[in-house]
């Protein structure tokens with residue numbers, strides 16, 4: 001089964017780079033206390049010859065597996081898939097650049113939106129066609145990026161529901177069941193409150209581009225080499241410009257390794273997205 005390890009708090013920082021998130025708390029290479037779980041779930045079956053195309057490729061032909069009902073850090077089974085996920089959205093130009101990169105290359109992305117940032121509304125024109133085609137998926141990353149473990153049950157629900165509604169207004173999609181708890185902080189109570197409104201899949205990561213705070217483009221490329229690996233969920237951020245200067249290098253890592261980018265909905269089935 002998926003690891004049932006609760007995240008225990010801010011103290012136990014994990015391996016690798018420790019960085020400052022868009023708040024003052026660290027986001028680490030992977031959520032602390034979480035060992036990548038063995039994944040005995042059936043593997044999605046990759047299409048025999050994934051054919052890269054210049055723009056708007058069809059979703060890879062995968063036999064989906066049910067979305068986990070607990071926190072997960074990677075994609076199930078063996079394969080050549082990469083889930084490139086990108087969070088927050090404090091810099092509207094970075095959101096736009098990611099959308100343009102996706103459009104130009106066909107790269108599939110899951111964007112975890114912190115919906116209080118104006119970048120989401122400001123980039124509907126470039127994002128909506130990508131969301132409509134399924135190439136880009138929007139997940140829920142709360143309204144104001146709090147540590148959800150510090151909120152009341154109702155506070156947790158309000159943070160997720162407000163962003164859920166905003167994503168629906170802007171993009172016409174149901175973001176459930178995928179949410180990313182800010183800083184990777186969650187516990188049994190957070191998961192239960194989120195699940196009560198349909199957010200049943202806390203989506204963590206195993207590998208980070210470490211750019212929730214400002215780091216150099218070279219360091220981002222180095223971390224791409226380190227973490228863009230088969231079946232990994234990698235986290236980046238829509239907050240600082242350097243990543244937008246090294247999209248070709250990151251795309252080259254993916255191409256050289258024969259990785260196929262996927263969204264959560266490409267890999268997982270759910271009530272909302274069968």
Ligand SMILES: [Zn+2]
Pocket residue numbers: 021022087088141145182183
């Ligand atoms: Zn975040």
